[in-house]
Amino acid sequence: MAKPLFATNLELKPKAHIRIAVDILHDATRFTFDLGFEDPDIALHFNPRFNYYDYNTIVCDTRVNGYFGHALKERHFPFQKGTRAEVSIIFEESFFRITLPDGYQFTYPNYTRAKIINYLKAHGDMIFRTLAFE
Numbered sequence: 385m386a387k388p389l390f391a392t393n394l395e396l397k398p399k400a401h402i403r404i405a406v407d408i409l410h411d412a413t414r415f416t417f418d419l420g421f422e423d424p425d426i427a428l429h430f431n432p433r434f435n436y437y438d439y440n441t442i443v444c445d446t447r448v449n450g451y452f453g454h455a456l457k458e459r460h461f462p463f464q465k466g467t468r469a470e471v472s473i474i475f476e477e478s479f480f481r482i483t484l485p486d487g488y489q490f491t492y493p494n495y496t497r498a499k500i501i502n503y504l505k506a507h508g509d510m511i512f513r514t515l516a517f518e
Contacts, residue, residue: 388507398477405514415508421498462486
């Protein structure tokens with residue numbers, strides 16, 4: 385597992401576009417991107433999981449006051465072990481628009497009602513390559 389990346393003081397406002405590129409390890413089981421206003425609360429927990437109960441899935445969730453509670457399981461899974469992948473996330477204030485490496489899009493609500501995204505944490509079975517904001 386690679387060392388986690390933790391970026392703070394981002395002050396991303398609605399309409400901010402976040403692009404993250406990683407190299408997925410050959411023996412990967414999962415990797416995670418967490419976005420939020422104030423750690424440890426998480427507005428978007430984006431967690432692709434390989435072989436999650438015998439299938440690949442992306443789990444998106446929210447953590448408030450130490451508790452996860454709004455899990456969405458997205459079965460569309462374009463990630464491959466041993467490859468580079470780029471994920472695009474647009475912060476729309478009331479939701480996040482997520483674009484996967486193959487262009488597939490879905491949304492996840494901003495249950496925390498965060499008006500600014502102040503930090504990003506990336507960790508898991510991947511090597512971090514690029515982080516860009518637009």
